[in-house]
Amino acid sequence: MEHHEEQKDPLAEAVALREQGHKEEARELLVALAARRPDDAEVAYQTAWAHDVLGLEAEAVPYYERALAGAGLTPDDRRGALLGLGSTYRVLGRYDDAVTLLTAAAEEFPQDGALRTFLAMALYNTGQHHESVRTLLRLVAATSDDPSVRAYRRAIEHYAEDLDATE
Numbered sequence: 001m002e003h004h005e006e007q008k009d010p011l012a013e014a015v016a017l018r019e020q021g022h023k024e025e026a027r028e029l030l031v032a033l034a035a036r037r038p039d040d041a042e043v044a045y046q047t048a049w050a051h052d053v054l055g056l057e058a059e060a061v062p063y064y065e066r067a068l069a070g071a072g073l074t075p076d077d078r079r080g081a082l083l084g085l086g087s088t089y090r091v092l093g094r095y096d097d098a099v100t101l102l103t104a105a106a107e108e109f110p111q112d113g114a115l116r117t118f119l120a121m122a123l124y125n126t127g128q129h130h131e132s133v134r135t136l137l138r139l140v141a142a143t144s145d146d147p148s149v150r151a152y153r154r155a156i157e158h159y160a161e162d163l164d165a166t167e
Contacts, residue, residue, distance in 0.1 A: 014026045045063070052088065099123055
């Protein structure tokens with residue numbers, strides 16, 4: 001009886017390399033894998049992430065877009081891809097694209113505070129300062145464990161709706 005060496009899953013191997021700090025090696029493996037599996041949303045997502053962690057934001061964008069256009073991402077990976085692409089658009093100065101994407105993402109995942117935080121940053125970058133601060137105030141009011149913030153939660157929520165109100 002012949003023993004065949006168990007073939008490693010190249011995606012798992014690439015993710016393990018990235019997690020072990022071999023980021024460039026992981027990126028190269030993922031780029032090759034993405035070329036062989038162009039319709040694999042998970043491979044595209046991991047390839048985008050591999051570029052992002054190396055500061056190669058512009059190169060990450062098409063992989064994020066491919067991952068989000070396809071099917072097969074878990075909800076958690078989809079949320080991560082939306083956050084990654086929205087953040088990357090913002091870093092690249094594509095502020096309107098970031099606002100559009102992150103607004104939809106925050107609606108799709110309303111419990112995700114990170115999406116709303118990055119949306120607030122993108123809103124700020126587009127000059128929508130009131131909406132940016134409103135978004136952050138709502139998030140602080142809803143999520144803060146700080147006793148002093150909690151004591152003023154209603155007031156914070158009230159003023160978040162109309163930042164120019166004085167009473």
